[in-house]
Amino acid sequence: MDFGIAFALFLGAMLLCLIRGYALSWALALALALFFAVGLRRGHKASALAKMAWSTMPKTMIVLRIIFLIGILTGVWRSCGTIAFFIYYGVRAIPPALFVLLSFLLTALLSYALGTSFGVTSTAGVVLIALARSGGVDPAVAAGAILSGVYFGDRGAPTSSCASLVAALTETELYRNVRRMHRTALLPYAICLVFFAILSLLNPLSGADAALLSALSGSFNLTPWAVVPAVIMLILPLLRVPIWIAMTISGAAAFAISILSQGMGALDTLRVCVLGYASEGALASVLSGGGLVSMLTVFLMLPLASMMGGILEGIGALNGVQAKLDAVSDKLGLLPTTALLGILCSMVLCNQTIVVIMLHQLLGRVYEHAGASREEFAIDIANTGVTLAGLVPWCIACAVPLSMLDVGIETLPYAALLYTIPICYLFTKKKFYPKGA
DSSP: OOHHHHHHHHHHHHHHHHHHTOOHHHHHHHHHHHHHHHHHHTTOOHHHHHHHHHTTHHHHHHHHHHHHHHHHHHHHHHHTTHHHHHHHHHHHTOOGGGHHHHHHHHHHHHHHHHOOHHHHIIIIIHHHHHHHHHTTOOHHHHHHHHHHHHHHHHHHOTTOHHHHHHHHHHTOOHHHHHHHHHHHTHHHHHHHHHHHHHHHHHSOOOOOOHHHHHHHHHHSOOSGGGGHHHHHHHHGGGGTOOHHHHHHHHHHHHHHHHHHTTOOOHHHHHHHHHHOBOOOGGGHHHHOBOSGGGGHHHHHHHHHHHHHHHHHHHTTTTHHHHHHHHHHHHHHOHHHHHHHHHHHHHHHHOOHHHHHHHHHHHHHHHHHHTTOOHHHHHHHHHHTHHHHGGGOTTSHHHHHHHHHHTOOGGGGGGOHHHHHHHHHHHHHHHHHOTTTO
16 A cells, blocks of 8 residues: 555544544554555565554553543542632632633643643633633633643643653653743743733623532532642652652542542542543533543554554655655754644644654654754744644644633634744744754
């Protein structure tokens, strides 16, 4: 089978999955089989192709462990009251004239603690957008602040599976990457604070939805114990405790608090870890979710995409593309090439995880030939491919949060963090990597 035909079939399968709502893991499984067939046609033995595919798995297993723990955390953080605590007291403390700004700050804090954009959007984001609608705030403005906030942690939190994936693929140290991400994003963060402060003054909250707050306080025992799992996730990484250990301790604390403070049974809490938290009444659409099941699609997609990349690299299918990218990078520079390819991959592949993997596969040798460090490569991916995926309306990274918040593409101009990070980095990269700019 010819590589072009296989790739066209892969893209067709991706499009079908998006249109029909099927899990993208089906398209990736088909792609893996198709590219395996391409390898056989090119004269590679099945055993050799299997080794190519498996060669990428050690890196992937590191991320899969993190995703496994994230699934558990997103469930037990709900059941122990951590999410409810942040929403309840965060919303009550928001002055009406600063609602949009503090929506950005609150979701940024939660996303940094959880490391997941979808998890925060489906909890705090849903509550905040409901408050915005009930209080007369433009939903597009509020959703833009939320989208910016949730990607604060999705891009640069040590708990983020995306940050872990970038570190694993580029063979760099996660915490060093996180510190570099923070330094390269200081200017964009400052711009966003001013931007959302102005929008807050122009879109004040006229009133809060007391029914939502009452439902939260009536459903959970909102004592300081509820915030302990989040404090653990904030402090232990700062003490250089390995992220998977910090997540394990946070999950264990949340498990105990669910039983001792919220009155759940041990079996029910175990069920939450696996199947997610199921709320009732007014909070059903706000707090229900999480658990290992919620991460199942990503858990399947990651090794499939990784093995697919291993075969593509092993059979040399990407060599021609890499040679062309070498020429493009000579003319445009490494960062613009990465940004443009990231946008293209987001538009075609429609998945942030696959975008990161493909950027690594296609540009690894380009950066190596240019003499750029692995650290520079990692930060370039984080500051382009990771954030720009959230601006492509049909990419999962954008489409899912917009769907959760029930808003359209009119929100994207207000999602300032997603485009200020790559733009500011484009003009300031020489400060951080003089030779690679």
